[in-house]
Amino acid sequence: MSVSEYYHEKRILITGGLGFLGSNLAHKLVSFGAKVTIIDNLDPLYGGNLYNIEQIRTRVKLALGDIQDESLLVPLLSDCDIVFHFAAQVSYIDSQNIPFRDLDLNARTTMSVLEIIRKHKLPVKVVFSSSRMVIGKSNDRIVDETVPTNPLSLYAIHKLTSEKYLQMYHADFGIPVIIFRITNPYGIRQQMKHNKYSLVGWFIRMAMENETITIFGDGRQLRDYIYVEDIIEAFLLSAANPDSNGQIINLGSGYSSEFGEMVNTIVEIVGSGQVKYVDWPANYERIETGNFQVDISKLKSLTGWSPSFTLEQGIRLTYEYYKSNLSYYI
Amino acid sequence: MSVSEYYHEKRILITGGLGFLGSNLAHKLVSFGAKVTIIDNLDPLYGGNLYNIEQIRTRVKLALGDIQDESLLVPLLSDCDIVFHFAAQVSYIDSQNIPFRDLDLNARTTMSVLEIIRKHKLPVKVVFSSSRMVIGKSNDRIVDETVPTNPLSLYAIHKLTSEKYLQMYHADFGIPVIIFRITNPYGIRQQMKHNKYSLVGWFIRMAMENETITIFGDGRQLRDYIYVEDIIEAFLLSAANPDSNGQIINLGSGYSSEFGEMVNTIVEIVGSGQVKYVDWPANYERIETGNFQVDISKLKSLTGWSPSFTLEQGIRLTYEYYKSNLSYYI
Numbered sequence: 001m002s003v004s005e006y007y008h009e010k011r012i013l014i015t016g017g018l019g020f021l022g023s024n025l026a027h028k029l030v031s032f033g034a035k036v037t038i039i040d041n042l043d044p045l046y047g048g049n050l051y052n053i054e055q056i057r058t059r060v061k062l063a064l065g066d067i068q069d070e071s072l073l074v075p076l077l078s079d080c081d082i083v084f085h086f087a088a089q090v091s092y093i094d095s096q097n098i099p100f101r102d103l104d105l106n107a108r109t110t111m112s113v114l115e116i117i118r119k120h121k122l123p124v125k126v127v128f129s130s131s132r133m134v135i136g137k138s139n140d141r142i143v144d145e146t147v148p149t150n151p152l153s154l155y156a157i158h159k160l161t162s163e164k165y166l167q168m169y170h171a172d173f174g175i176p177v178i179i180f181r182i183t184n185p186y187g188i189r190q191q192m193k194h195n196k197y198s199l200v201g202w203f204i205r206m207a208m209e210n211e212t213i214t215i216f217g218d219g220r221q222l223r224d225y226i227y228v229e230d231i232i233e234a235f236l237l238s239a240a241n242p243d244s245n246g247q248i249i250n251l252g253s254g255y256s257s258e259f260g261e262m263v264n265t266i267v268e269i270v271g272s273g274q275v276k277y278v279d280w281p282a283n284y285e286r287i288e289t290g291n292f293q294v295d296i297s298k299l300k301s302l303t304g305w306s307p308s309f310t311l312e313q314g315i316r317l318t319y320e321y322y323k324s325n326l327s328y329y330i
Numbered sequence: 331m332s333v334s335e336y337y338h339e340k341r342i343l344i345t346g347g348l349g350f351l352g353s354n355l356a357h358k359l360v361s362f363g364a365k366v367t368i369i370d371n372l373d374p375l376y377g378g379n380l381y382n383i384e385q386i387r388t389r390v391k392l393a394l395g396d397i398q399d400e401s402l403l404v405p406l407l408s409d410c411d412i413v414f415h416f417a418a419q420v421s422y423i424d425s426q427n428i429p430f431r432d433l434d435l436n437a438r439t440t441m442s443v444l445e446i447i448r449k450h451k452l453p454v455k456v457v458f459s460s461s462r463m464v465i466g467k468s469n470d471r472i473v474d475e476t477v478p479t480n481p482l483s484l485y486a487i488h489k490l491t492s493e494k495y496l497q498m499y500h501a502d503f504g505i506p507v508i509i510f511r512i513t514n515p516y517g518i519r520q521q522m523k524h525n526k527y528s529l530v531g532w533f534i535r536m537a538m539e540n541e542t543i544t545i546f547g548d549g550r551q552l553r554d555y556i557y558v559e560d561i562i563e564a565f566l567l568s569a570a571n572p573d574s575n576g577q578i579i580n581l582g583s584g585y586s587s588e589f590g591e592m593v594n595t596i597v598e599i600v601g602s603g604q605v606k607y608v609d610w611p612a613n614y615e616r617i618e619t620g621n622f623q624v625d626i627s628k629l630k631s632l633t634g635w636s637p638s639f640t641l642e643q644g645i646r647l648t649y650e651y652y653k654s655n656l657s658y659y660i
Contacts, residue, residue, distance in 0.1 A: 157494040164487040
């Protein structure tokens with residue numbers, strides 16, 4: 001069965017479905033004929049954006065509300081085959097200022113989803129977007145799924161807590177779950193309101209506005225940037241494959257670029273903006289994770305997936321999108 | 331400076347101070363002339379017990395209340411040098427039935443303590459009682475502080491979350507913290523109301539009541555049982571030593587006994603009770619951690635501590651205590 005056949009008529013719930021990952025996933029699923037329901041609270045701090053689903057608005061069900069409200073969540077989970085649980089507080093920087101809220105949004109809601117599925121014995125698969133941040137400093141290792149976890153922010157601590165919940169509910173109650181540790185995601189439909197989430201998106205905006213982009217240090221630290229369409233493809237292939245159940249899976253391109261190379265590619269493609277190098281500020285150094293190179297062989301061997309977009313191609317597609325739509329994202 | 335001199339006149343807050351660890355610690359600190367304040371909510375599910383401090387009642391300050399109430403906690407933390415944060419939901423079995431409450435009691439309260447100290451810039455050291463449970467199955471390794479953590483219950487997940495908070499607040503804000511991963515603690519002043527906490531205490535009660543003690547499997551699984559007086563000694567030596575700040579420290583006897591040997595020692599010392607062997611029930615097997623042997627060399631080299639009580643001596647002291655006091659603990 002092809003992936004598009006697998007998802008045809010499948011009932012899919014996407015929490016945080018008006019955001020970056022959720023809305024791109026919704027577009028793809030709608031094209032496969034899936035029955036997509038989105039729940040999103042449109043919290044102005046995060047990336048939820050009605051414009052993200054404008055072209056598919058009539059082909060998805062939309063619940064505007066907070067998944068902390070169990071009375072909303074129970075009927076939605078009762079009526080789906082797979083839930084992509086993406087609703088989250090998405091900034092590791094903000095997490096330090098709103099510790100209890102981050103706990104609620106990034107850990108407690110995951111427990112809510114799992115508890116509802118357990119209590120009502122719902123046959124629902126849970127796909128969760130975790131982050132490379134759970135690992136902390138890479139110490140220049142190539143990072144696979146077995147390295148020790150040393151989260152350096154509340155955001156990362158709570159993503160790790162959610163991972164542990166998912167693994168425990170899988171082991172104890174047989175709930176199918178998949179945990180993706182996503183590296184540095186970027187692409188279309190991502191908010192560009194501030195620099196606290198994806199620096200790729202933020203720098204594209206700065207270049208488009210002919211601003212100066214500041215690079216800390218020598219800009220040679222390695223990052224694995226992955227274009228959103230590759231991420232969505234990996235989600236869909238994995239969730240269609242029972243061998244992925246219970247697994248933690250790294251999701252990156254498998255190719256690391258220098259930070260400075262990413263910035264220079266943006267400035268070149270956009271055709272405006274400047275670059276300036278400055279020293280690392282003290283408070284960033286502790287949280288800076290060092291070179292990040294990720295081993296994606298588990299994802300590849302589980303699904304046959306491989307990335308389709310180079311960093312240059314991804315930046316070009318992202319820029320093309322924002323050229324026509326920037327005002328909706330800033 | 332001797333340990334007793336170090337604690338003389340020190341202002342010490344003990345959350346959960348009417349419980350097993352907290353009250354034994356309070357007794358020792360009072361004997362050193364420390365200024366001890368206890369906060370405890372006497373939740374009937376846990377081990378908080380006014381009888382535990384009867385002999386020192388006039389020499390400690392007692393706040394009866396819930397540490398989830400920040401208005402109670404702020405003045406108490408503002409008026410102490412060291413907080414021993416022991417208030418917790420203490421049963422990994424119960425944690426599965428009260429998931430959100432376990433999250434609140436075992437993770438959120440730790441964040442509260444740290445946030446209050448951070449916000450008010452209080453010069454307070456935090457000592458936390460974590461558990462060997464954060465590690466999960468030992469896979470027959472000797473467990474030191476660097477082994478990967480794979481918690482198998484919500485109790486253990488939330489203890490791990492608290493550990494990560496403490497490490498982060500130490501690294502980011504310089505708050506001195508010490509995290510003890512305690513193995514299997516037992517001893518006087520521990521509640522014996524049910525079998526969900528310490529099996530040593532529970533079995534002593536059963537033997538005293540001439541009941542039959544059931545051993546799952548062949549009873550040869552290894553556990554590191556540590557007597558409470560040795561634990562308190564390790565707490566006090568470590569908290570007096572700045573080199574312990576920021577550290578995770580295993581706290582066990584360093585000697586592993588067979589489960590069956592522990593049971594037989596109890597029956598022998600108490601002089602009543604029977605032993606019966608049965609097969610493991612299915613639901614226990616997943617959570618059974620396998621042989622547990624713990625490396626305590628870090629604690630030893632940091633403090634010079636070594637355990638003073640063998641399992642037999644500890645069981646004897648515990649039994650002697652309950653012989654006169656059983657009715658207060660069941």
